[in-house]
Amino acid sequence: xxxxxxxxxxxxxxxxxxxxxxxxxxxxxxxxxxxxxxxxxxxxxxxxxxxxxxxxxxxxxxxxxxxxxxxxxxxxxxxxxxxxxxxxxxxxxxxxxxxxxxxxxxxxxxxxxxxxxxxxxxxxxxxxxxxxxxxxxxxxxxxxxxxxxxxxxxxxxxxxxxxxxxxxxxxxxxxxxxxxxxxxxxxxxxxxxxxxxxxxxxxxxxxxxxxxxxxxxxxxxxxxxxxxxxxxxxxxxxxxxxxxxxxxxxxxxxxxxxxxxxxxxxxxxxxxxxxxxxxxxxxxxxxxxxxxx
Amino acid sequence: xxxxxxxxxxxxxxxxxxxxxxxxxxxxxxxxxxxxxxxxxxxxxxxxxxxxxxxxxxxxxxxxxxxxxxxxxxxxxxxxxxxxxxxxxxxxxxxxxxxxxxxxxxxxxxxxxxxxxxxxxxxxxxxxxxxxxxxxxxxxxxxxxxxxxxxxxxxxxxxxxxxxxxxxxxxxxxxxxxxxxxxxxxxxxxxxxxxxxxxxxxxxxxxxxxxxxxxxxxxxxxxxxxxxxxxxxxxxxxxxxxxxxxxxxxxxxxxxxxxxxxxxxxxxxxxxxxxxxxxxxxxxxxxxxxxxxxxxxxxxxxxxxxxxxxxxxxxx
Numbered sequence: 183x184x185x186x187x188x189x190x191x192x193x194x195x196x197x198x199x200x201x202x203x204x205x206x207x208x209x210x211x212x213x214x215x216x217x218x219x220x221x222x223x224x225x226x227x228x229x230x231x232x233x234x235x236x237x238x239x240x241x242x243x244x245x246x247x248x249x250x251x252x253x254x255x256x257x258x259x260x261x262x263x264x265x266x267x268x269x270x271x272x273x274x275x276x277x278x279x280x281x282x283x284x285x286x287x288x289x290x291x292x293x294x295x296x297x298x299x300x301x302x303x304x305x306x307x308x309x310x311x312x313x314x315x316x317x318x319x320x321x322x323x324x325x326x327x328x329x330x331x332x333x334x335x336x337x338x339x340x341x342x343x344x345x346x347x348x349x350x351x352x353x354x355x356x357x358x359x360x361x362x363x364x365x366x367x368x369x370x371x372x373x374x375x376x377x378x379x380x381x382x383x384x385x386x387x388x389x390x391x392x393x394x395x396x397x398x399x400x401x402x403x404x405x406x407x408x409x410x411x412x413x414x415x416x417x418x419x420x421x422x423x424x425x426x427x428x429x430x431x432x433x434x435x436x437x438x439x440x441x442x443x444x445x446x447x448x449x450x451x452x453x454x455x456x457x458x459x460x461x462x463x464x465x466x467x468x469x470x471x472x473x474x475x
Numbered sequence: 476x477x478x479x480x481x482x483x484x485x486x487x488x489x490x491x492x493x494x495x496x497x498x499x500x501x502x503x504x505x506x507x508x509x510x511x512x513x514x515x516x517x518x519x520x521x522x523x524x525x526x527x528x529x530x531x532x533x534x535x536x537x538x539x540x541x542x543x544x545x546x547x548x549x550x551x552x553x554x555x556x557x558x559x560x561x562x563x564x565x566x567x568x569x570x571x572x573x574x575x576x577x578x579x580x581x582x583x584x585x586x587x588x589x590x591x592x593x594x595x596x597x598x599x600x601x602x603x604x605x606x607x608x609x610x611x612x613x614x615x616x617x618x619x620x621x622x623x624x625x626x627x628x629x630x631x632x633x634x635x636x637x638x639x640x641x642x643x644x645x646x647x648x649x650x651x652x653x654x655x656x657x658x659x660x661x662x663x664x665x666x667x668x669x670x671x672x673x674x675x676x677x678x679x680x681x682x683x684x685x686x687x688x689x690x691x692x693x694x695x696x697x698x699x700x701x702x703x704x705x706x707x708x709x710x711x712x713x714x715x716x717x718x719x720x721x722x723x724x725x726x727x728x729x730x731x732x733x734x735x736x737x738x739x740x741x742x743x744x745x746x747x748x749x750x751x752x753x754x755x756x757x758x759x760x761x762x763x764x765x766x767x768x769x770x771x772x773x774x775x776x777x778x779x780x781x782x783x784x785x786x787x788x789x790x791x
Contacts, residue, residue: 234570237570237573237574238573238574238780238781239570239573239574239780240779240780240781241778241779241780241781241782242781253781253782254781255578255780255781255782258573258574258575258576258577258578259576261574262574263570263574265567265570265571267567269566269567269568269570269571270568270571271493271568271571272566273493273496274492274493278492281492282489282492282493283575285484285485285486285488285489285492286484286485286486286489286572286575286576286577287484287575287576288483288484288576290576323571326571326575330575330576
């Protein structure tokens with residue numbers, strides 16, 4: 183374990199209401215600083231809850247979460263967060279929204295960054311927020327977030343309402359931010375393909391628990407897609423998923439020893455890996471050494 | 476350590492910008508009602524002497540302005556309940572504010588403090604002018620209301636200011652609780668209503684009364700002011716109900732009083748000199764409830780969003 187963790191969670195759980203179900207339970211992971219991390223999982227898996235906990239918007243019901251080496255509430259200045267529905271004050275203009283950002287932040291606020299992000303989207307500073315499209319709102323919300331010059335940027339489904347072109351632009355903006363300032367970016371999505379190219383770290387959440395956590399390369403390298411004749415015994419390798427079609431068995435394994443050379447092996451794609459874990463809730467969770475909390 | 480090197484967030488400016496329409500509305504309301512109160516206390520009082528039409532005009536406008544002053548806490552509660560915290564939680568802008576560099580507690584402080592100052596100043600002005608307009612009428616026109624008339628009593632004193640603040644805090648608290656604009660609007664308007672009702676019912680008992688004992692020769696018990704209890708005293712000193720017969724100079728009444736063994740009237744009442752002790756006690760009660768609601772709102776926010784970090788030395 184080296185350096186400060188951007189986010190570190192231990193036995194983290196959040197339940198809404200006294201009798202409500204657990205949105206998140208027994209979450210333990212460590213996200214090293216400087217990564218671009220994808221938080222992936224199906225709808226209702228607990229991604230938004232996790233990000234809101236990290237942003238200091240919710241108090242954990244049990245366990246603890248630390249952000250940039252401190253409690254989330256103490257890291258507000260250094261953390262930016264963009265919620266899923268990009269809430270903004272509809273009655274304000276774009277320029278007023280940015281002025282509000284300047285008023286609510288410390289001297290870390292960089293007005294020129296905010297203006298550049300807004301100007302790149304051809305937004306009229308005098309337009310009211312309520313007249314903007316979803317994509318334009320995302321841009322304003324992102325301008326507010328980036329002008330904070332955050333060390334940690336939390337984005338909840340940032341690309342959901344963007345067209346492919348805007349998505350590409352926005353991703354470029356974020357990657358430039360990460361490259362230039364070493365900002366740790368955490369973004370959630372239920373579309374894996376959306377994040378595959380830009381992220382180097384993965385946090386897979388399913389049923390309120392962490393299923394996979396680690397560097398994407400390491401996770402992919404730790405798994406093998408195998409084709410073998412049916413009835414082949416796959417032991418002692420832990421099996422994530424196996425399927426038999428006719429005389430053919432195909433499985434996703436986490437090889438613990440060198441594999442049988444008779445088997446056809448291939449590297450799984452990130453999407454395959456994620457889907458295999460989500461389809462098989464009983465497959466044991468895996469964390470690469472660096473991320474074990 | 477100087478704070479100039481690190482300009483701190485200025486949430487007050489953001490609050491002003493967000494609630495500009497409400498601020499303008501409040502300013503217009505205060506100015507208009509103040510103008511009307513100046514009219515009522517000035518020319519309308521001076522002319523309400525002989526001409527029945529002018530006396531009626533004085534009475535009408537006096538009632539309108541009293542109602543307007545008493546409506547202020549409800550208008551504030553409605554605004555606070557509908558927009559201050561509820562709408563922000565409903566559409567997520569509260570979370571937007573909390574993820575800038577200010578804590579939720581600081582956000583709520585800014586949301587409450589600035590309106591509280593403007594409400595205190597505005598409603599204080601209304602109450603002050605109402606009191607002035609009322610006192611101008613005393614001895615000038617018979618149409619002027621007595622100090623203990625319910626509406627006049629309330630609109631003349633500081634309780635209205637406290638009720639307005641309770642409306643503000645109730646709106647913020649219920650907004651945090653319900654996270655729904657209509658629900659918290661409805662709930663918040665009930666709070667000043669309930670408090671006003673409770674305080675009005677309790678008013679006679681908020682300060683020790685003065686008792687006068689007066690002769691049965693009078694038609695009713697003596698002592699003028701806010702009467703709490705009146706009746707007849709018997710020769711043994713027992714208090715009995717006044718049958719309402721009138722003066723014992725009338726023969727039938729004298730017989731009746733003799734039969735009842737009544738020797739005099741008694742009246743437990745508050746004279747005008749009790750006005751401010753009563754008002755200030757009621758104000759203190761409403762402010763105590765308001766303070767409790769404020770604490771509840773901050774506790775609720777803290778429980779939801781987690782503990783606020785201790786601010787560094789730079790915060791001094």
